[in-house]
Amino acid sequence: xxxxxxxxxxxxxxxxxxxxxxxxxxxxxxxxxxxxxxxxxxxxxxxxxxxxxxxxxxxxxxxxxxxxxxxxxxxxxxxxxxxxxxxxxxxxxxxxxxxxxxxxxxxxxxxxxxxxxxxxxxxxxxxxxxxxxxxxxxxxxxxxxxxxxxxxxxxxxxxxxxxxxxxxxxxxxxxxxxxxxxxxxxxxxxxxxxxxxxxxxxxxxxxxxxxxxxxxxxxxxxxxxxxxxxxxxxxxxxxxxxxxxxxxxxxxxxxxxxxxxxxxxxxxxxxxxxxxxxxxxxxxxxxxxxxxxxxxxxxxxxxxxxxxxxxxxxxxxxxxxxxxxxxxxxxxxxxxxxxxxxxxxxxxxxxxxxxxxxxxxxxxxxxxxxxxxxxxxxxxxxxxxxxxxxxxxxxxxxxxxxxxxxxxxxxxxxxxxxxxxxxxxxxxxxxxxxxxxxxxxxxxxxxxxxxxxxxxxxxxxxxxxxxxxxxxxxxxxxxxxxxxxxxxxxxxxxxxxxxxxxxxxxxxxxxxxxxxxxxxxxxxxxxxxxxxxxxxxxxxxxxxxxxxxxxxxxxxxxxxxxxxxxxxxxxxxxxxxxxxxxxxxxxxxxxxxxxxxxxxxxxxxxxxxxxxxxxxxxxxxxxxxxxxxxxxxxxxxxxxxxxxxxxxxxxxxxxxxxxxxxxxxxxxxxxxxxxxxxxxxxxxxxxxxxxxxxxxxxxxxxxxxxxxxxxxxxxxxxxxxxxxxxxxxxxxxxxxxxxxxxxxxxxxxxxxxxxxxxxxxxxxxxxxxxxxxxxxxxxxxxxxxxxxxxxxxxxxxxxxxxxxxxxxxx
Numbered sequence: 001x002x003x004x005x006x007x008x009x010x011x012x013x014x015x016x017x018x019x020x021x022x023x024x025x026x027x028x029x030x031x032x033x034x035x036x037x038x039x040x041x042x043x044x045x046x047x048x049x050x051x052x053x054x055x056x057x058x059x060x061x062x063x064x065x066x067x068x069x070x071x072x073x074x075x076x077x078x079x080x081x082x083x084x085x086x087x088x089x090x091x092x093x094x095x096x097x098x099x100x101x102x103x104x105x106x107x108x109x110x111x112x113x114x115x116x117x118x119x120x121x122x123x124x125x126x127x128x129x130x131x132x133x134x135x136x137x138x139x140x141x142x143x144x145x146x147x148x149x150x151x152x153x154x155x156x157x158x159x160x161x162x163x164x165x166x167x168x169x170x171x172x173x174x175x176x177x178x179x180x181x182x183x184x185x186x187x188x189x190x191x192x193x194x195x196x197x198x199x200x201x202x203x204x205x206x207x208x209x210x211x212x213x214x215x216x217x218x219x220x221x222x223x224x225x226x227x228x229x230x231x232x233x234x235x236x237x238x239x240x241x242x243x244x245x246x247x248x249x250x251x252x253x254x255x256x257x258x259x260x261x262x263x264x265x266x267x268x269x270x271x272x273x274x275x276x277x278x279x280x281x282x283x284x285x286x287x288x289x290x291x292x293x294x295x296x297x298x299x300x301x302x303x304x305x306x307x308x309x310x311x312x313x314x315x316x317x318x319x320x321x322x323x324x325x326x327x328x329x330x331x332x333x334x335x336x337x338x339x340x341x342x343x344x345x346x347x348x349x350x351x352x353x354x355x356x357x358x359x360x361x362x363x364x365x366x367x368x369x370x371x372x373x374x375x376x377x378x379x380x381x382x383x384x385x386x387x388x389x390x391x392x393x394x395x396x397x398x399x400x401x402x403x404x405x406x407x408x409x410x411x412x413x414x415x416x417x418x419x420x421x422x423x424x425x426x427x428x429x430x431x432x433x434x435x436x437x438x439x440x441x442x443x444x445x446x447x448x449x450x451x452x453x454x455x456x457x458x459x460x461x462x463x464x465x466x467x468x469x470x471x472x473x474x475x476x477x478x479x480x481x482x483x484x485x486x487x488x489x490x491x492x493x494x495x496x497x498x499x500x501x502x503x504x505x506x507x508x509x510x511x512x513x514x515x516x517x518x519x520x521x522x523x524x525x526x527x528x529x530x531x532x533x534x535x536x537x538x539x540x541x542x543x544x545x546x547x548x549x550x551x552x553x554x555x556x557x558x559x560x561x562x563x564x565x566x567x568x569x570x571x572x573x574x575x576x577x578x579x580x581x582x583x584x585x586x587x588x589x590x591x592x593x594x595x596x597x598x599x600x601x602x603x604x605x606x607x608x609x610x611x612x613x614x615x616x617x618x619x620x621x622x623x624x625x626x627x628x629x630x631x632x633x634x635x636x637x638x639x640x641x642x643x644x645x646x647x648x649x650x651x652x653x654x655x656x657x658x659x660x661x662x663x664x665x666x667x668x669x670x671x672x673x674x675x676x677x678x679x680x681x682x683x684x685x686x687x688x689x690x691x692x693x694x695x696x697x698x699x700x701x702x703x704x705x706x707x708x709x710x711x712x713x714x715x716x717x718x719x720x721x722x723x724x725x726x727x728x729x730x731x732x733x734x735x736x737x738x739x740x741x742x743x744x745x746x747x748x749x750x751x752x753x754x755x756x757x758x759x760x761x762x763x764x765x766x767x768x769x770x771x772x773x774x775x776x777x778x779x780x781x782x783x784x785x786x787x788x789x790x791x792x793x794x795x796x797x798x799x800x801x802x803x804x805x806x807x808x809x810x
Contacts, residue, residue, distance in 0.1 A: 018055040025052040033663075033671075037077055040066055072109075079106040087666035091127070094118055129166035129715075136163040137718050147721055148188050151175050169726075182223075187725035189223040192216055194698045194720075205239065208232055244271035256293070265289045348376035364388050385433065394431040401428045411529045411550070413449075413456040416440055451526075454490040455533040458483040459550055462536075466548040470540040471506070474499050487533055491517045510538045528554070544568050569596040580621065584608060615656075622656035625649050635701065636708035637677050638669055675709075682709035694724060694731060726763060733760035745779055748772060 025048045032039055040046045046066050063069050070077070079102040086093045093099045100118045107114045115121045122131075136159045143150045151157045157175045164171050172178045179185075193216045200207045208214045214232045221228040229235035240246050244267040251258045259265050265288075272285055286292040351372050355363055363369045370388045378384045385391045401424045408415045416422050422440045429436045437443045444453055461483050465473055474481045485495045493513035496502045502509060514534055517526070532553050539546035545568065547553040569592040576583045584590050590608055597603070605611035626649045633640045641647045642665070651662035668674050682705045689696045697703050703720045710716060717723045733756040740747040748754050754772040761768040769775045 018052075021048070021052040021055045024048055030672075033673075035080070037070065037080075040069065075102070075105040075109040078102050084667070087664070091122070091131070094121070132159070132163045132166040133718075135159050140718060146188065146191065147719070148179055148184070151178070183725060183728055186223040186728060187721050189216075189220045190724060191721045193220040198699070205236060208235070241267070244268050259289055259292070262289075265292075344372070344375040348372040364391075382432065385431070390431070394428075397424070397428040397431040400424050411452075411456055412527070413444070413452055413529075416443070451487075451490045451530055454483075454487040455527070455530040458487040459529060459533050463549050470537060471503065475503070484537070488513055491530070491534065493517075506541045507538075510534070510541055514538060545571070568592060580624070581612060581617070584611070619653075619656045622649075622653040626653040636681060636705050638674060638708045639704065641665060641669070678705075678708045681705050694727060697723065729756070729759035729763040732756055745776060748776075 028045060028048055029039070032042075032045070040049055046069075050064075063072055082099060082102050083093065086096070086099065094103055095118065097118075104114060104116070115124065121127065139156055139159050140150070143153065143156060151160055152175060161171050172181065196213055196216050197207070200210065200213060208217060209232060211232075214235070218228040218230075229238060240250050241263060244264075247264055247267050248258070251261070251264060259268055269285060275281075276283065276285070286295065351369060352363070355369075357363055364373055365388055370391075374384045374386070374391075385394055404421060404424050405415075408418065408421060416425060417440060426436060426438075437446065443449065461480060462470075462473075465477075465480070474484060481499045488495050488510075491513060493509070493516060495509065517534070529550060532550050536546050536553070547556050572589060572592050573583070576586065576589060584593055585608065603616070605614060611617055629646055629649050630640070633643065633646060641650055647665045654662045662668070663671075685702055685705050686696065689699065689702060697706055697720055700720075703723075707716050717726060736753060736756050737747070740750060740753060748757055749772070754775075758768050758770075769778070
């Protein structure tokens with residue numbers, strides 16, 4: 001691919017036609033991955049390539065055909081072929097005299113000047129920088145730990161100093177002087193805090209309770225020149241009183257109660273003012289907490305205070321609160337009913353506000369008060385009793401029934417056989433105003449109990465024969481078929497007279513019965529025994545796992561039931577680990593796998609042997625092998641694929657999907673596709689971690705992805721600490737600039753601005769005069785001559801928008 005840059009030394013300004021030809025060539029090239037000399041044998045490719053060079057001003061005279069191009073680039077072709085055969089770092093392969101001769105000839109052919117010998121080439125600044133950098137990186141990998149500690153080793157300090165010198169950065173002579181440097185102290189404090197914070201996730205206000213964490217946090221702030229509170233308690237108090245949101249988080253409870261605190265009211269009103277300014281509202285705000293209480297909205301919310309009134313019955317106040325909270329549900333049955341309910345609630349609150357007493361029991365004994373309370377708090381289809389005495393009787397009956405029911409679990413048909421239970425249940429129904437028969441036997445004969453009685457009889461009969469399969473049982477036992485048929489017909493679905501007529505359509509019939517039962521107009525939720533009977537039958541017909549008894553079903557979490565019904569294949573697969581091709585030799589596993597394919601609408605092979613020979617199976621196996629390996633080897637693709645095992649699995653997956661063999665890793669890692677892959681990985685990670693780049697790169701994975709994406713485009717330090725240390729002048733300048741708006745010439749005349757600006761420019765590799773007056777004169781001259789770009793800040797809009805905050809945020 002080196003020949004592709006053959007005639008691109010200069011880059012004139014592109015016209016629309018030049019851009020069009022460049023896009024056309026790139027589009028063709030992206031679909032034809034091969035060496036350039038092979039690709040250009042295609043006449044269409046040569047025509048696109050030639051047009052692209054001509055319109056971009058990089059074509060050479062006398063090159064009109066592919067043969068002439070080959071002749072003009074033969075040195076380049078020889079170098080490319082030799083380099084492919086020697087996939088090692090450039091400095092190593094150029095030590096070979098043959099390699100150096102080819103490399104030198106290729107550069108001469110391109111018109112690029114290089115030293116005549118390999119030894120002179122090694123002394124070039126770029127090579128010395130690269131050698132120093134690689135020597136430091138290799139040593140650093142063998143010596144992990146904090147930078148200040150490992151650099152106490154003279155060898156490490158010498159390598160680090162040589163590496164920084166190659167980057168035109170001057171360091172102090174000794175390690176001790178470097179450790180005392182303010183920038184070093186700041187970077188190391190930041191690294192220590194970042195490491196500790198990564199090991200202690202959670203809200204900042206919670207993790208800083210740890211004394212060690214707060215000490216590191218305070219040291220980080222102070223080393224950056226910021227003021228820090230001496231203790232965590234002072235820091236928390238200052239943060240809590242800084243905003244309404246923070247204060248509210250520390251003071252839970254009803255709003256009307258917490259705003260009685262003067263500090264809370266001040267922060268709340270300040271927050272309302274900010275919201276009004278943001279939204280452009282000009283509505284007048286209450287000046288005091290007392291005025292806020294008199295607002296109509298707060299008067300309507302006064303009903304929530306019922307549960308705070310000192311009544312003699314806790315359940316009464318709880319009932320009032322629950323009824324108030326369910327107001328939205330009651331008003332959903334129609335606009336007219338909603339208006340009536342709202343009017344009733346307003347009438348009750350108005351009457352309540354005019355009373356001097358705060359005892360709810362005393363207030364509800366007043367006939368007028370009870371009538372208003374009953375109208376406001378009654379639930380749909382279950383109104384409160386007409387008198388307060390009836391309400392007290394209902395409360396007593398409910399408590400007695402609930403206490404007895406807690407000790408007698410199970411199906412109502414069975415538990416109500418107990419005379420005591422029937423007596424309590426009958427008293428509760430009469431207190432609610434519901435008419436029921438006098439005896440348990442008569443209650444069983446009511447039409448409303450037909451479904452639960454039929455379900456109970458069927459479930460009890462089925463549990464006595466739980467070892468037999470359902471379909472076999474219904475076929476052999478006439479009594480069982482009658483009980484099952486009676487239950488299904490009780491829920492509204494007609495079944496044939498005999499089991500043989502129903503057997504062929506069993507699954508479809510039960511699914512339809514379940515759907516019809518759900519959508520029926522029958523009021524109220526179905527009893528649990530009814531739900532169990534129908535779901536168990538449907539699961540057994542489908543061949544799915546389901547609890548054998550009603551009591552076992554009650555003890556099984558609903559989430560586990562859903563999983564067992566929906567993922568029978570997954571459960572079986574979990575119990576049979578290993579390669580898919582091996583476990584599917586089991587007939588049971590193959591049958592479940594076929595059912596899974598059928599349910600998803602996928603192609604179903606006729607047999608296991610046919611499935612083994614299918615391309616789909618090979619793609620699945622290759623993809624699964626790669627996915628399992630990748631899950632254990634996180635990190636940038638360019639790093640993890642250096643492992644031979646990983647590259648073997650990845651190339652096998654790509655070949656199974658595309659059908660064509662994959663290139664070697666050495667070719668792939670330098671390809672456009674690999675660079676795009678690294679960039680996509682970085683962008684995907686960055687999308688999930690919003691924030692300034694200085695902050696998010698403190699994450700080790702983010703730093704590795706960032707280096708993999710941009711290492712080939714610009715010089716990037718080995719560690720995040722070095723990166724952030726090099727960027728500190730820019731961070732300090734941007735923070736200062738945000739606080740000093742206006743023309744650059746004006747603000748730099750202020751104290752401190754010129755020093756920060758000069759440090760920032762030098763850190764970014766740009767030249768700047770030592771004296772402000774000299775720079776100002778050149779800036780005025782450039783402005784007079786019309787060159788408005790000179791002297792402006794050379795930072796990106798993204799950096800301009802970053803907040804003036806420290807590198808690590810909560």
